[in-house]
Every structure is written in C-alpha cells, then in structure tokens.
Amino acid sequence: MKPTTFAIRGTVCFSTDSQNLTCLENAFIVCQDGRTVGVFPELPAQFEGIPVEDVGDQLIIPGMNDLHLHAPQYAFHGMYMDLELLEWLNQVTFPEEARYADLSYAEKAYSIFAEDLRQSATTRASIFATLHVEATELLMDLMEKTGLKTYIGKVNMDRNGTADLQEKSAVVSAGDTVRWLTDTAGKYENVKPILTPRFTPSCTDELMNALAELQRTYRLPVQSHLSENQSEIAWVHELCPNTSFYGEAYDQFGLFGSPDCPAIMAHCVYSSDAEIALMKKRGVFVAHCPQSNTNLSSGIAPVRRYLEEDLHIGLGTDIAGGHSLSMLRAIADAIQVSKLRWRLVDDSLKPLSLEEAFYMATMGGGAFFGKVGTFLEDYEFDALILDDRGLRHPQPLTARERLERLIYLSDDRCITGKYVSGNKIF
Amino acid sequence: MKPTTFAIRGTVCFSTDSQNLTCLENAFIVCQDGRTVGVFPELPAQFEGIPVEDVGDQLIIPGMNDLHLHAPQYAFHGMYMDLELLEWLNQVTFPEEARYADLSYAEKAYSIFAEDLRQSATTRASIFATLHVEATELLMDLMEKTGLKTYIGKVNMDRNGTADLQEKSAVVSAGDTVRWLTDTAGKYENVKPILTPRFTPSCTDELMNALAELQRTYRLPVQSHLSENQSEIAWVHELCPNTSFYGEAYDQFGLFGSPDCPAIMAHCVYSSDAEIALMKKRGVFVAHCPQSNTNLSSGIAPVRRYLEEDLHIGLGTDIAGGHSLSMLRAIADAIQVSKLRWRLVDDSLKPLSLEEAFYMATMGGGAFFGKVGTFLEDYEFDALILDDRGLRHPQPLTARERLERLIYLSDDRCITGKYVSGNKIF
Structure with missing residues (x-):
C-alpha cells in the first residue's frame, strides 16, 4: 500500500x-x-x-507536458532531416506509419517509444498514433503501463495519403474511430482518447462532419496541426475556398474546440490576426514545436505575441519533425528560436526568458491536463x-x-x- | 612500445x-x-x-576540429543565456575570466574543461585562454596531457575591459606575450601557441602593432572575432574610422593572416562583400559558431555563400556563447540555423546538407591543422x-x-x- x-x-x-x-x-x-x-x-x-x-x-x-508528438515517428527520430514538410510527409513519414498495420512491428517500435518516454522528462503528453485501430490500442496498453498520463489519438485521414496509408472512406474512418473508442472505453487509468484528424488536407468534409458528431457524442478533445508551413496553408486555402483562414477549416465543423473542451493545435507559425482571435475565443492550446519548425524549415512561431495575448500555450517535441524527445531541450530551443526571430524577423517581439519557456513546458501545457504543471x-x-x-x-x-x-x-x-x-x- | x-x-x-x-x-x-x-x-x-x-x-x-572556444568560459556554459554579446561580455564573461588570476581557481576550472574536452568528440581545437600568462600555461600543461592537438592563445586586451580584466598597457600586454611564448617554447608535443587579440575593441593600435611584430618574429597563426554582432561592428567602425570594414581593422596591422600562415576568424555573421573578398585573399578560416550566434541573438552566418566562394570554413562550439561542448551538436546546429536563414532571410542560399556540415566539422576545420579531417x-x-x-x-x-x-x-x-x-x- x-x-x-x-x-x-x-x-x-x-x-x-x-x-x-x-x-x-x-x-x-x-x-x-x-x-x-x-x-x-x-x-x-x-x-x-x-x-x-x-x-x-x-x-x-x-514534470514536463509534451503537447505534441507522434509515437510512430519515433522509429526515425534524428534521421531524414534534409526535407521540407510536405515532401517529408510523403517520402518518409507516410511509408513509416504504414508499417504499423503490422502489429508485431508496432509492438517492437512502440515498446521502445514507451520506455524512452517513461525515462524522459515528460510526465504528460498528447500523442498521435497512426490510423490503425489495433496498433493504437497497443500503444495505449503500453503507455498505460508507464504510469505517465497521456492523451492518445487514432489518426483520421481519408484523402491525400498514400496507397498504403489512407482510410478507404469517411465512413470507414469514422467507423474505425467508433470501434477504437468502444474497445478502449473505461479501460485505462492513465490514458484517454483524443480525436485526431491528421490535418485538413488529410480529411474530407464528410469525415470532418462525422468526427464532429463523434466529438459531441463522446465529449472528446481534439488535436491537429495548424498553419505550420506556407505551402500547407496555400493548399488548405485551395481545398477550403469557403474559409478565410486555416483555423476556420476546423472551426466550420466544430473541431476547433471550446473553452470547456479545448483543442490542441500544433505549430501556429503563420497564424493571421483573425486566426489568433479565433484561437483565443475557442480556448485553443498552441503546441509550440521549435525544433520541428526548424528541422522542417517551417519558420518560427510568434510565441511572445501568444503570451501577450494570453492564449494557452505549451511546448511540443513533435517527434519526429523534432528529433529530441527531451522537453528540457524543447525549453532551450524555444528560447533560442525566439532570439533568432527577434533578430531576423520582428524586433518588436522580444526573446523569451528562461522563466517564460519553463512556464510553457510546465504550467502552460499542463493546463490542458487540469491543475497540472x-x-x-x-x-x-x-x-x-x-x-x-x-x-x-x-x-x-x-x-x-x-x-x-x-x-x-x-x-x-x-x-x-x-x-x-x-x-x-x- | x-x-x-x-x-x-x-x-x-x-x-x-x-x-x-x-x-x-x-x-x-x-x-x-x-x-x-x-x-x-x-x-x-x-x-x-x-x-x-x-x-x-x-x-x-x-575526429572533430573545434575552431573556436574559450576554455575559461566553460565554467559557466549553459548559464546566463538571456543577454546579448556586449552586455554578456561585461556582466558575465569578463568577471569570470578575471578569476583566472587565481591559479588555484584556474586549476580547478581548467581541469574540468580539459577532462570534458578529452571525453568529447573533439580531437583538435583552437582555444582562447585569458590574458593571464600563468593560467594560460597551466591550461597548456593540462591540454598537453589529454593527447588532443590544440592551439592555445593567451588573450591580449589593453582597452575596454574592466578594472579586473585588462592589461595595463600595450607594452605590458606584448611583454607578457613574449614571456608566455618564451616559457612555453619547445615544451609541448600536442599544444602550440596562437596569437589572440581578443577583438578590435579590446586592442589599441599600439598593441596591434606590437602583436604584428611578434607574429612576424615567431611566425604564429592568429585567432580573433569578426563581424559577429551589429553593435560590435558599429563600435569597430567608430574605433577605426580609417577602415571601410571590420576585417581591415586586423588586416591593416598584418593580423588577418596569409595563405601560408592563416588566421581563424570566429563568426563572420555580417561580413560584407569586400570583407569576404579579403578573407578569401588572405586564406582566413571562418569559424562558424551557430549555437553561440543563436544564444547571443547575433544572427545566422551565410555559410552557403562561404562554401560556394570556396573559403576555408569550419565549425566552432564557441564555449560559452555556445553552451554545448559537442561538435556533433554543432553539426546539427549548423544545419538547423541554415534552414531558418533560408526561410527567413535569404532563400537564394539553400540550407546545408548533412554532408556539408559534417565536412565542415571534419575536413573543413581540419585543414587548419594540416592534412587532417x-x-x-x-x-x-x-x-x-x-x-x-x-x-x-x-x-x-x-x-x-x-x-x-x-x-x-x-x-x-x-x-x-x-x-x-x-x-x-x-
């Protein structure tokens, strides 16, 4: 006892x-x-x-709260770093994630991930799995045993994937999501599900509508990606001509969260004034991922502004856009890139202090999990x-x-x- | 045997x-x-x-060749990171370096430095000590025992220091330098002396002239700092109104090296076309220090251009502007900042590849030491x-x-x- x-x-x-x-x-x-x-x-x-x-x-x-990382990508962390976001997804990430259809591979890879995360500075995390129900449940089983508190999401993606990594239809994707939620309901003490539409280019409107219905039924939080890269933003604008900024592509379906059940949006490197205003209104948690935004040549998020506007903000390692699982490193990285942004982009937004970056890794991100940090x-x-x-x-x-x-x-x-x-x- | x-x-x-x-x-x-x-x-x-x-x-x-680091600053590596170059020098660096007047402190601190460098990825290095002759000789003794091959420089600085860290005159500085060179002549197998005027703001013209004479007499290589920070460059321009760019402030005294006895110039973040042309002509080795240039909010050097113009270029950890002694980390940092520069400053200079950054840490910097790397x-x-x-x-x-x-x-x-x-x- x-x-x-x-x-x-x-x-x-x-x-x-x-x-x-x-x-x-x-x-x-x-x-x-x-x-x-x-x-x-x-x-x-x-x-x-x-x-x-x-x-x-x-x-x-x-303890440190990692607001954004991809468990299946840990298998290649620290490799294939000479690519930009969209080519990196197609050439490296999607082929690797497709391997998690094989449960024995998933067990091998996720066991390493779970053990390394257990030993790291992270105590809580919000994690992307893959689109595979069985492998996601395996990851939840493994993470449960670590004693860390995590949200884990089966990924939804029914378009713009690859032959090996895409759900056949919105119906299949939503159906698998229900199966996953049913299988795991009440099963864990430490692990909770989180709805995980990969990002707008991966999800048809039909899928987004189905996920929104699941969100309301199960009262689930949402995690996704937002305004990470200029090409991605232009693509979303093409895909969703009725929206005036990327965040609306989630919000139009009710998938941008609400103050009592907020969403985590990773990156927010290029969020417009209107997007920032909506993020604030909806209580979105910004997952700032400085190492990933550097490795994928995305840019540097205006974190000082998010702090000044009192948005929720925490840090993410974004394995494997980020190569290090260390949230201590994420704190230092956040300070470092804020200095370069101040010097090279906008000297009205002064660099982060140690206090501010430490706060983001602990209290800032911790608020997503309750009274934590x-x-x-x-x-x-x-x-x-x-x-x-x-x-x-x-x-x-x-x-x-x-x-x-x-x-x-x-x-x-x-x-x-x-x-x-x-x-x-x- | x-x-x-x-x-x-x-x-x-x-x-x-x-x-x-x-x-x-x-x-x-x-x-x-x-x-x-x-x-x-x-x-x-x-x-x-x-x-x-x-x-x-x-x-x-x-093995890795670290072209630029300050041994006395290792005592505070990873601390006091919320400052810019000139305030960081006055508030942190100069007070710490002053402590090396005390040989027992120097022995304690340099023993840690030497042992950690021995265990690191570095096999050769060009190192700044402090202005103190005895402590510099102690550092040379300690480094000799590690078996690593190093250049070590007693620092020269006869202006703009602090009451505790400045040589009384150019004559004293030059005299101490001769004493140091005489004391250590022929003493080491692994350690060689290198002339080390701290940077232009630290050295009067009289001192520069005296050092140039020593350079010719002893045929010594030179190491110093160049075009690291905009405020520093403006200050050099005030101090040397007869020069049209920073590099000339060394070259006018013959302290910018020559192809058969080259100088190492650390940083070169803001070198002008004319400065780059002179660097090329004199065979200068650029010591690119990405981590330090980030931590001190200096900026990002145009390394792609230096590679394209076929300048000598290697990497430096610049302890303790840089916080990590790891040259493996310096390779990753060089790639990372080159991506941010490409994205945020100049998309005509594409990011460094792994091959290019690895080359800089090994062959690029190695060439300073002979057929090395x-x-x-x-x-x-x-x-x-x-x-x-x-x-x-x-x-x-x-x-x-x-x-x-x-x-x-x-x-x-x-x-x-x-x-x-x-x-x-x-």
Whole structure:
C-alpha cells in the first residue's frame, strides 16, 4: 500500500506564473492524495511522521507536458532531416506509419517509444498514433503501463495519403474511430482518447462532419496541426475556398474546440490576426514545436505575441519533425528560436526568458491536463528529481543557475526520479 | 612500445569533399606512423599480421576540429543565456575570466574543461585562454596531457575591459606575450601557441602593432572575432574610422593572416562583400559558431555563400556563447540555423546538407591543422569510435542513417574510442 501522504526534501523550483520562478533550497514539498499541499522551509507540524524522502542537494521540479508528438515517428527520430514538410510527409513519414498495420512491428517500435518516454522528462503528453485501430490500442496498453498520463489519438485521414496509408472512406474512418473508442472505453487509468484528424488536407468534409458528431457524442478533445508551413496553408486555402483562414477549416465543423473542451493545435507559425482571435475565443492550446519548425524549415512561431495575448500555450517535441524527445531541450530551443526571430524577423517581439519557456513546458501545457504543471496548492503532484552532480563546475551555483544549466545541457541522464499524480514512476 | 602500424575494423564514414560522404561497412582502416594508409574492404596482403582492433558494428569517423572556444568560459556554459554579446561580455564573461588570476581557481576550472574536452568528440581545437600568462600555461600543461592537438592563445586586451580584466598597457600586454611564448617554447608535443587579440575593441593600435611584430618574429597563426554582432561592428567602425570594414581593422596591422600562415576568424555573421573578398585573399578560416550566434541573438552566418566562394570554413562550439561542448551538436546546429536563414532571410542560399556540415566539422576545420579531417591517404589518423547500440530502433539502418542519428542526438555517451595522430586517447 503506497503512502497517500508523503514529503520530498530538496531544492525545489517551480513557476508561479509566466514571469516568475520560485526556487527554494532545503525545502519540503508535501503531497497528499496525489496533489501538492505546499512547499515549506520546515515540515509543518500536522505532517510530522509522514514518510520523507530526502534527495539531498538534488533539484525537484514539476514534470514536463509534451503537447505534441507522434509515437510512430519515433522509429526515425534524428534521421531524414534534409526535407521540407510536405515532401517529408510523403517520402518518409507516410511509408513509416504504414508499417504499423503490422502489429508485431508496432509492438517492437512502440515498446521502445514507451520506455524512452517513461525515462524522459515528460510526465504528460498528447500523442498521435497512426490510423490503425489495433496498433493504437497497443500503444495505449503500453503507455498505460508507464504510469505517465497521456492523451492518445487514432489518426483520421481519408484523402491525400498514400496507397498504403489512407482510410478507404469517411465512413470507414469514422467507423474505425467508433470501434477504437468502444474497445478502449473505461479501460485505462492513465490514458484517454483524443480525436485526431491528421490535418485538413488529410480529411474530407464528410469525415470532418462525422468526427464532429463523434466529438459531441463522446465529449472528446481534439488535436491537429495548424498553419505550420506556407505551402500547407496555400493548399488548405485551395481545398477550403469557403474559409478565410486555416483555423476556420476546423472551426466550420466544430473541431476547433471550446473553452470547456479545448483543442490542441500544433505549430501556429503563420497564424493571421483573425486566426489568433479565433484561437483565443475557442480556448485553443498552441503546441509550440521549435525544433520541428526548424528541422522542417517551417519558420518560427510568434510565441511572445501568444503570451501577450494570453492564449494557452505549451511546448511540443513533435517527434519526429523534432528529433529530441527531451522537453528540457524543447525549453532551450524555444528560447533560442525566439532570439533568432527577434533578430531576423520582428524586433518588436522580444526573446523569451528562461522563466517564460519553463512556464510553457510546465504550467502552460499542463493546463490542458487540469491543475497540472506547478507545485502550488492542489495541483496534481507531477515531479522530476534532477541530479546535476555529473555536470561538474568550479564555483558554487544558485538553484536557478543549476536549473538553467540542466535545461541547456538537456541531459536526461540527470533524471533520477519521476512522479505523476503522486505515483512514483521510478 | 605502441605499434606504429595497425588497423581498425568497423563501419567507416568520412567525407571526401564538401558534397560527398563515403560509408563502408565491415571495412579495415589502416594507420601507419600516425597517418591513414587507406580504407579497405579486406586487409591488404602487405599488412597481414599487423594488430587489428575489431570494433564490430560500431562507427569509425574522423575526429572533430573545434575552431573556436574559450576554455575559461566553460565554467559557466549553459548559464546566463538571456543577454546579448556586449552586455554578456561585461556582466558575465569578463568577471569570470578575471578569476583566472587565481591559479588555484584556474586549476580547478581548467581541469574540468580539459577532462570534458578529452571525453568529447573533439580531437583538435583552437582555444582562447585569458590574458593571464600563468593560467594560460597551466591550461597548456593540462591540454598537453589529454593527447588532443590544440592551439592555445593567451588573450591580449589593453582597452575596454574592466578594472579586473585588462592589461595595463600595450607594452605590458606584448611583454607578457613574449614571456608566455618564451616559457612555453619547445615544451609541448600536442599544444602550440596562437596569437589572440581578443577583438578590435579590446586592442589599441599600439598593441596591434606590437602583436604584428611578434607574429612576424615567431611566425604564429592568429585567432580573433569578426563581424559577429551589429553593435560590435558599429563600435569597430567608430574605433577605426580609417577602415571601410571590420576585417581591415586586423588586416591593416598584418593580423588577418596569409595563405601560408592563416588566421581563424570566429563568426563572420555580417561580413560584407569586400570583407569576404579579403578573407578569401588572405586564406582566413571562418569559424562558424551557430549555437553561440543563436544564444547571443547575433544572427545566422551565410555559410552557403562561404562554401560556394570556396573559403576555408569550419565549425566552432564557441564555449560559452555556445553552451554545448559537442561538435556533433554543432553539426546539427549548423544545419538547423541554415534552414531558418533560408526561410527567413535569404532563400537564394539553400540550407546545408548533412554532408556539408559534417565536412565542415571534419575536413573543413581540419585543414587548419594540416592534412587532417578525413580518412584519405596520408591524412593524420584522428578518429572516433561510436557505439549507437544504446539508441534503440525497430528497423535496420544504413551507416549514413546511423551517423545522422548520432549527430542529431549528439550523444557523447556513444564515444567509446578516440585517436589523435594514431595515438589512442581512450
């Protein structure tokens, strides 16, 4: 029987909002029934006698929330990087995803993915699978066992795929989606389904209408891609001549989410003023994926503007447009590309600070999962224990300096412990 | 007694020029007297009986040449990343470098640097120390023991420093430089001195003249910084009103190198046509430092143009403007920023390929050190053995795919062996 109340003692760092990072050395963080009670300089009297794990000088930080990644693409992460989005989809991604029709391949590949994600800095994630029902259910089974909290989506795509990777019709796609939802209903503690129309060019209007009906019936959140690349945007405009911007292509079917059941839209590199206004109105979560947007030569999203306009925004690794599974690396990447955007594109949008990028990886994205992403009272207790003793240095460092160094060196070897909702993962 | 002739058997990858990568599985690479004899599918008859190390399926690639990094700044790598160049120098860099007046601090810090560089992908490097003679000699002693081949420069700076980090006069600076050169003459097998005027704003004309005389007397190569940041360029223009571009501020004193004794100029982000023409004429080696240019919001150098104009170009980590010591990471970074430059700045300069960036890290920068950077006949035998078994994957991979993955995941944990001029480092 696991203790329902316990404390961890160490150097605690967490965001309180997008501008402020709190760092406390030798502090006690108390967890009760999976939620944070608070962070204290001394263990409060009412908690005397609870189990206390002393992690010494190690850092305790909130877990990271990866708002966008593709599990089947992990098989080729870090490869085939010399292509742009649409050619990369056709030449690399679609052929690889087609292999997940073979369950034995899927098991081999998804087992590696699940184990690597378990060991990473990520505690929660929103994940694309493939269009295959069986392989998606296998992925859900594997992810359930990791103890991480995830949304996983069977992908819908009934046009512009390949002979090997496309659903035969909207009816087949919707039918498979119902089968998937029925098969997995109530089956998992940690995994939830999320509707996943791949992106507008992959889905006929008939399919979008069917998915919208499923969305209303099952009250499901949605994840998709938005305004990632100029050629993609031009293509959507051709496919949906009745829309004035890309986001409308989802919204016209009711698939752009609503504040009480929001959608995650990955990228938003080239969102227009009207699109941004609609994203705000619908409560869309922007999944900013700086590494992927760089690797696929897409561009750099105006993240400062999204923060200023108070949109929901988190970070995504976008495996395998992004090559690294590390959300620590995603924080550093977000800062880095914001500097290049400021220098090269628009000097009215100043670069992100460490505080802001850390916030996005923790609280910003965490809000999609509920009260998640910080150590404020009543937030779910997702935490990482980080040991930076292997990163030698000649001088004393503050907690914030140590955190910055761990982020930039994005060394997942340093992760010695991980909790999700108060459960110890390792 | 070490064998002077030996072979290693494994999967061999190396550049033959800037466009072509050769990958051979189960190949024998033969080293004789510190130089490569060749790469063969079978061990040639005349080498029968020489020691053969079989590294199995591991990759054997040329060592990496880091053309630009600051040893004293390694103490704060991955920290204080929210600043631009000139404020970063004054607030972070100069105060830290001042600490190297204290030899016990220098020993602590440089020992960490030397050991980490020894274990990294780097086999050769051109390194800035500080202005301190004793600490620079200590760094040279430590680097000598690593077995890596390095150029190390005592820094010259007699203006625009801080009270704690500036030489009292040009005479003192030049005198210290002579003392350093005299102290270390003939002392090392692996370490050579390189003249290191920090950058134009740090050096009076009187100092530049004195250094030019030393350059001619000792026939030394030069390393410095060039056209990194717009504010820096404007400042140089104010300081040197007689010059029409930054490079002339070195060249007017004869400190821009010559084809038979070239200079390394770090960054070259904003070099004008005239500056590029002079760089070409003088045989300057451009040290492209993509990570640093990103972190310090400097911009992105037009590397494609330098390649097309056939300039010498290699990569630098620029610790600690760059945060990572990994030259594998520098290769990936160079590709990544070239994509953003193509997308955001100038679509006439297409992104770098993996082949081109790998070439820069090996052959491109290697040329500064002689016949270095590839496994063609008679090149010095600098090599890395890379074990990627820890990076699991579900499908068979080609050698090139494995190399790309190692570069993008830049996982120095994978380095299981390292040779410099035929000597085994580990």
